[in-house]
Amino acid sequence: MSTTPSGADDAVGAVRAHVTAHRAAFLDDLAAWLRIPSVSAQPEHAADVRRSAEWLAAQLRATGFPTVEIWDTPGAPAVFADWPAEEPDAPTVLVYGHHDVQPAARADGWHSEPFAPETREGRLYARGAADDKGQVFFHTLGLRAHLAATGRTSPAVHLKFLVEGEEESGSPHFRALIEERAARLTADTVLVSDTGMWNEDTPTVCTGMRGLVDGELVLHGPDQDIHSGSFGGAVPNPATVLARIVAALHDEDGHVAVPGFYEGVAPLSARERALFAELPFDEDAWLRTAFSHATAGESGHTTLERIWARPTAEVNGIGGGYQGEGSKTIIPSSAFAKLTFRLVDRQDPAAVEQAVRAFVEARVPAGIRAELTFGGATRPCLTPLGHPALAAVVAAMETAFEQPVRLTREGGSGPAADLADVTGAPVLFLGISVPSDGWHAPNEKVELGLLLKGAEATAHLWAGLASRSREAH
Amino acid sequence: MSTTPSGADDAVGAVRAHVTAHRAAFLDDLAAWLRIPSVSAQPEHAADVRRSAEWLAAQLRATGFPTVEIWDTPGAPAVFADWPAEEPDAPTVLVYGHHDVQPAARADGWHSEPFAPETREGRLYARGAADDKGQVFFHTLGLRAHLAATGRTSPAVHLKFLVEGEEESGSPHFRALIEERAARLTADTVLVSDTGMWNEDTPTVCTGMRGLVDGELVLHGPDQDIHSGSFGGAVPNPATVLARIVAALHDEDGHVAVPGFYEGVAPLSARERALFAELPFDEDAWLRTAFSHATAGESGHTTLERIWARPTAEVNGIGGGYQGEGSKTIIPSSAFAKLTFRLVDRQDPAAVEQAVRAFVEARVPAGIRAELTFGGATRPCLTPLGHPALAAVVAAMETAFEQPVRLTREGGSGPAADLADVTGAPVLFLGISVPSDGWHAPNEKVELGLLLKGAEATAHLWAGLASRSREAH
Structure with a gap:
């Protein structure tokens, strides 16, 4: 055991140094993954989805996970990885993401081939760059940085990864898979990396999905x-x-x-309404992202309340x-x-x-x-605002971004709620994608600077969760 | 001039004798026309629609019309025919019908080829048998019977025929055609033969369309x-x-x-409601023809009022x-x-x-x-219940059918209203089709017995209209 905590500044520097040093190799590897057209909705890409799972499994093994498995389903395969901490009372975190992507064709309006990643002006363009391969893959760099910065040979928390292959097809077999494998998926918290932030200048942490x-x-x-x-x-x-x-x-x-x-x-609490109200919301800009010409909806609620919390x-x-x-x-x-x-x-x-x-x-x-x-139903899921793990995620993001981090929600729905349901653990969100990333649209991209911040944030998060857990004991 | 009116019984017998004697030739000719697939909605049948017009023109010439013309439109051609009465004060009747038909294919559920007419159990099966070739063509037999029965060499009324070729395509050029040719179409009454009767046992005269x-x-x-x-x-x-x-x-x-x-x-008059109410309406049977499982609609009105008069x-x-x-x-x-x-x-x-x-x-x-x-609009048209020409139509039908004739309306709409509009003449309806004839459906047919009654009725009508007109002078 070599978990001597370094001082906060030292840790920040060490994490950043590792991330910077391994940036090029990380991006090369991500580009290789993005070249695999793992489109789960298109049967002709079934072999590519499997190749994508195998590619990720190999990467997780290379990162150090002692257990990496391909979990087959009646549809596309998921990847499961497990790396216990040496400390038996370390908290267990189950990280969720997906390795399948939306369909994409050059003819839809892409400026470059969707499955031939291209970097332009600090952005990596490819289908899946943000949704969700980039946001799954920054975890591997973050985990290496965590180990390097702390001098550990295993993570400070018990880490489990579950990266499914059918999210873009509505996760038809996900619930059955996690119920069947529930014993392997026990966790204290679920961390979902399949959401985003307010925008490039405003780092935020999502606290719920509908x-x-x-x-x-x-x-x-x-x-x-x-x-x-x-x-x-x-x-x-x-x-x-x-x-x-x-x-x-x-x-x-x-x-x-x-x-x-x-x-x-329940009616929104004053605190929740205040959290929404302090975000720099520009209705005209939002309407442009909605391709819409007016707001509408439930009276007595703001637009953000309408899309996130109602x-x-x-x-x-x-x-x-x-x-x-x-x-x-x-x-x-x-x-x-x-x-x-x-x-x-x-x-x-x-x-x-x-x-x-x-x-x-x-x-x-x-x-x-x-x-x-x-059809299949999804429960709403909400991170309890007072949960210490949420404070840890916010702190990790603030350390990475060196600025205050605010709280948001998302209006969409995801299989994360099923994980909360089956594990009984609260769901946390850590994502660095921004609205301009173009999920499900032509010219999907990820901001390289934010991608590396994501890696840094997770590196800080594992240390932070472990130390908060120790304090609580 | 040889218009010595014979006694009523003599006329009935003479008309029936002529119709019966020429039945076989009439049906052979009609079958020849029905073999022409004059489907106006299908561009590949444009030549057939023209052939249909030319075939009809030849038949009208053979019937004795001194003037028969093909009237071209930007779409399918219409046929116009004109036969003045010798009496200069004889009323002018403009007969309307159409020679185009709905699309039909054996595969739609026909028991025989839709354009290979077949007689089974007193019914002639073919696309257009009832809608509208049969009901146009009985006029030729009726007119010959009228001449034979009265000994005339020209009809007792000034007869004009306008048989269009685009009714089943929504008559897109009909209004322009009749406005352009208005001077040729002047008439005292318009007679539409493109509707039907209540049923096989209940001869009726339609008095309006929506x-x-x-x-x-x-x-x-x-x-x-x-x-x-x-x-x-x-x-x-x-x-x-x-x-x-x-x-x-x-x-x-x-x-x-x-x-x-x-x-x-205007609210329906007590007489109109009474006319509807005396029809033998069976709601269950009607629902079956509507393929429907309940009635619905405007409160305070019967089903017949709802479909005909509201x-x-x-x-x-x-x-x-x-x-x-x-x-x-x-x-x-x-x-x-x-x-x-x-x-x-x-x-x-x-x-x-x-x-x-x-x-x-x-x-x-x-x-x-x-x-x-x-899109194009159609005016409602209503035969004034007190108009003497309506009494003449009812009398002609009663003579042919030897039973009382009741009044109905139709819920559908037709270009007849444009004729009323352009000519300023009231519209009358004379049709012998019945609901089971399957307009626009597979296995369209016409009842041969009714078809011949239609011929008889028109034979009586020309004489009746002329004599009522003379009485009125």
Whole structure:
């Protein structure tokens, strides 16, 4: 054991020195990974997703993990790695990320090949550069820096990595995988590196993601399309009934009008509202990122509250009847809406599904048959603001960035909540991506400076979590 | 001049004898016409539509019309024929029909080739058998029977025929054609043979069709699809706004809630309601023809009133956002609804369009841009119940069918209203098709017995109109 803590300044210098010294090799390795088109949504890339898993496994082994395994699923494989600390009472951290990427094609508007990484003006352009390969891979550099700076031969915390291969396809087998492997995944905290920061100049730590329920409502009316001249006005039109149900989802104040929907949603605390309000929010700039021309939503809440901390009901797709050019005088046989509900706080996906089902059933008139099906649900997850591990993450980020770090949330949903559910551990987030990184879009990139800060932050985090844990004992 | 009127019984017998004697030749000729696949909606059949027009022109010449012309349009050609009566004060009747047909393919579920007419159990199966070639062609037999029965060498009324070639494609050039040729189309009455009767056992005369306004509403929200996790709840969703507008089209009683929509709609008279009520309406049977499982609509009105005599708003198609399998967490960039409004009475299509535009504009929130476009509109048209020509049509039908004839309307819309508009003449309907004939569907057929009754009825009609006209002078 050689865990003599150096002074804070020494540690900062040593971590930075290691990161700087190994920058070039780290970026070369990352570029090699980014060249593997591990697109989980496209069956023709199944072999690439496996190659990506194997590539990462080799890197984790090279970093020093004594246990590295490929975990197969009925879909794409995940990578699991485990490196116990020497101290038996060191806390266990389970790091989550994913090695699969969104589809990408040069023709979509990329300025360079999406799977031929290119560095321009301090940014690395490639599919997966930020989401999520870059943010998984900075952990390897951070871990090496942690070991080098502390002189340890194993990390100060018991580290487990679980890097899945189907996140961009909705993680269809993730829940089953972690339930099956629960005994291997025990942890005191879960650390998710698949989110971002406020922007380049404002380092932040995410403290929550919304949950998700997705459903599809199909309304069946006449057994076939019928003539709207001959029958119009005298039989129920499923597209009209659908519109009425969708319109009834919200009241005039933008609240979701499904009875029981807000069960489990506590009002935001004064502290939470204050944390949001102190962020440098520029509504015009935000609207540009949303490609939108006005804000809208639940009255009594700011835009940040609406997207981060309030539950929503959104129509993702709607359809039915004639879709071609011009006019066709029919009453459609059926109509559908694809709906997603974002959940917060203690909202329970199963309860929301039941509330939506009752809401729909109450609105289906005679002559219309409703079919409502739900896909996989995701719970909301929230880092408790008073948790000492959160303080450790903030401190590690502040050390790396040398400036105050604020707290945010994210409006999206992720499988992290399943990890919280199965492990019973709180979820923390550490990510350095910024909104301009273009997740899921052409010309995805990562800021090289931030990527290295991410490595530094994790190097500080393992030491910090261990020392806070010792203090607490 | 040899217009010695024979006694009524003699006329009936003479007409029937002629029709019966020429039945076989008439059906052979009709079958030849039905073999021409004059599908106006399919460009590959443009030559067939022309061949159909030329075939009909030749038949009208053979029937005796001194003037027969092919009238070209920017689309498919129409056929015009003109045969003045010898009596200069004889009324002029403009007969309307169409020689184009709906698309048809054996694979759609036909039991025989749609363009290889086949007679089975007293029914002639072929695309166009009822809609509308059969109902145009019985006029030639009826006219020959009229001449034979009366001993005339020209009809008792001044007869004009206008048989268009684009009705099944929405008559895109019809209005321009009849405006341009208005001087040739002057008439005292318009007779439309493109409708039907109540059923095989209940001969009826149609007394009106609804008008039509068709519009497409496109709502534009974000400039591209955006992530519903990142932005959901804080920007307007065009699919939600669309649903609200569509839902608001009707109030809870099923009335159309567009302000000004009912301008020009008089309540049904007691006589009109009584005429509808005396029809042998069987709701279960009607629902089966509508492939529907319940009635619905404007409160305070019967099903027949709803489909024939009340204006409506219907969604024919709705769409926007994700249309594929499963779920995609986006807020769609746009959403659309295809809407048709059926009009009655004195509703003005232009006023309805304006009312709908104002209705939509009042419901478009900030951040959404609405695009509302209207297609070609059709006026409602109604035969005045007290018009002597209607009495003549009813009498002619009663003579042919030897049973009382009731009055109906049709819920659909047709270019007949344009003829009324341009000629200023009232529109009358004479058709023998029945609901089971399968217009626009596989296995379209016409009942041979009814087809011949149609010929008989027109034979009586020309004599009847002429004698009523003489009485009126």
